[in-house]
Amino acid sequence: MxxxxxxxxxxxxxxxxxxxxxxxxxxxxxxxxxxxxxxxxxxxxxxxxxxxxxxxxxxxxxxxxxxxxxxxxxxxxxxxCPELLDGLARERARITRQMDELAAARAILDAIMGAEAPSEVIRTPRA
The missing domain is CATH 1.10.1660.10 (Multidrug-efflux Transporter Regulator; Chain: A; Domain 2)
Structure with missing residues (x-):
């Protein structure tokens, strides 16, 4: 075709x-x-x-x-196939890391949006 x-x-x-x-x-x-x-x-x-x-x-x-x-x-x-399973596991771990990073970014935005003084949240050092 x-x-x-x-x-x-x-x-x-x-x-x-x-x-x-x-x-x-x-x-x-x-x-x-x-x-x-x-x-x-x-x-x-x-x-x-x-x-x-x-x-x-x-x-x-x-x-x-x-x-x-x-x-x-x-x-x-x-x-x-073990090699295939390993590759899929690596990709799953990569996606999980990205999800964790996005959840952390969302938590920061939530803190800024909910803070009485957003500038204090922004200036507070993060670990």
Whole structure:
């Protein structure tokens, strides 16, 4: 199938599909005319890419993790490859750190917004 058909089947723009190729996430065949040719496995790969992007992973992390994900119907749900599990655990820890940093920033804003003298909160050194 050509890029327009893959875009239609996955709900992803052709531009995004070309970006995924640039990042090494998709490797379509090339026709002699230069047109990209995708297969049914690419549909599954795009769904996997979109899921991992929604989970907060960047394209470099996805490139590392995606090859270890089983295709639908290949085996039991969830990854069983130790390297894949390690990569997912690292990404989960990174996201947790970001959440903690955001919660701390929100707490500071709450303190400033609720303070009778906001300038005192701003000038108080933080640990």
């Amino acid at each position: 050509r890029i327009g058909e893959l875009a239609r089947r996955t709900g992803v723009t052709p531009r995004a599909l070309r970006y995924y190729e640039e990042q090494g996430l998709l490797t379509p065949e090339r026709r002699p005319s230069g047109y990209r040719e995708y297969g049914d496995r690419d549909v599954d790969a795009v769904h996997g890419i979109r899921t991992l992007l929604a989970a907060g992973l960047n394209s470099a992390a996805i490139a590392e993790i995606l090859p270890g994900l089983p295709l639908p119907g290949q085996r039991q749900a969830g990854p069983t």
